[in-house]
Amino acid sequence: MIIIFILFLSITEIGLREYLGFGNAILFKEDPYVEYIPVPQSKQRFGHNNVYNSFSQRNREVLTTDSTVILGFGDSILNGGALTDQDSLATTMLSSYLSKKYKKDVLFTNISAGSWGPDNCYAYLKKYGNFRAKGVLLVVSSHDAYDNMTFEKIVGIHPNYPNTQYHSAICEVLVRYIYYPYIKDFFTQKERVTSSKTDQLLINKYKRGANFNNGFSAFKSYCDSAKIPLTIYLHADISELRFRRYNAHGQLIIEFCESNKIRLVKELDYNMQPQDYRDNIHLSHSGQRKMFDILKTCY
Structure with a gap:
């Protein structure tokens, strides 16, 4: 029985690691300007390629x-997350399309992380510069x-922002995908009722200033x-899609763009x-x- 149990654990560990990419999470680091940022890395996760260059x-x-x-x-909308393959990102498709269209090398970058706001994005721009950009796109949602x-410490604390890998793929499944979303809140009344900001941070509708x-x-x-054209892309969540109208915060963004003559x-x-959605947003x-189809008409 012991041998069978060890064999079962070994097969499960290998399967989770080799075929699903558990134990191979996207890693982050703290940043004094941007709050937090993905580290340069290349990972196979859930059967998808996830590549971050030397500038994250x-x-x-x-x-x-x-x-x-x-x-x-942008945030996780533009980033796509580990569930989106590198080649399926709108930005990757835009790079390929525009390079063919203009018959020269065009790079459409994807500078993003889950729950980044426009201030995170601008902090990145200030830190790294504009890479001789001919245009800037800011993808936002109403939230x-x-x-x-806030510079609240989340890297290495919140399960969606790890800074080290789990030693075991089985361990990652149990801790990150079972304990944190289900067991922890079930047994902790305070967290279940007053869920803290850091416990809800994948797309942070709770992050309010x-x-x-x-x-x-x-x-x-x-x-x-800098005389660089700016475009803002206002993404809609699933509830806004159903009502065919942006909520009050989305309307504020629209008003800001209109009053400042921003495309x-x-x-x-x-x-x-x-x-076209895999969850509510x-x-x-x-x-x-x-x-990609929407943005390719803009460039």
Whole structure:
């Protein structure tokens, strides 16, 4: 029985690790400017390629041969997460499409991380510069209106932002995907009722500041000064899709763009469908394809 049990654990461990990528999580590090950021890495996770270059961008390296660079900024909507393969990202498809269209090397970057707000994105721009960009795209959702940086420590604490790998794939499944989302909150009444901000951080609708996120105006000022065209893409969550209308915070973003004459792409103006989402807010592979179809007409 002991031998059978050990054999079962070994087969399970190998299967989880080799075929599903458990024990091979996307790693993060703390950053004094950006709060937190993915580390440069290349991972196979859930059967999908996840590549972050030396600048923590989810795209290939920026090359001197790139005649045109367009900076794409956002949170987990643009990033796609581990469930989206590198080649299925809207930004990857845009790089390929625009390179063929203009017959030269074009890179459309994917500078993003789960729950980044516009201020996180602008902090990255200030830290790393604009890579000689010919355009800037900022992908936001309604919740980003008040999604302000807090520098609350989450790397290595929140299960979605690990800084080290689990020693065992089985351990990761049990701790990250069973204990944290189900058992921990079930037995801890306080966390179940008053769920803390860090326990809900994958897409952070709970992250609220008192002021409209200053990243919006910072991008506007920077792009005006550098004479780089700025486009804001307003993503809709599933409830906004059903009502065909952005919520109050989304309306504030629309008003800001209109009053500041910023080019705004409203996703609700296009034919998005429920099947283009894999949950209440993140895009499925078909959703990434539709984002690509929408944005390719803008460049």
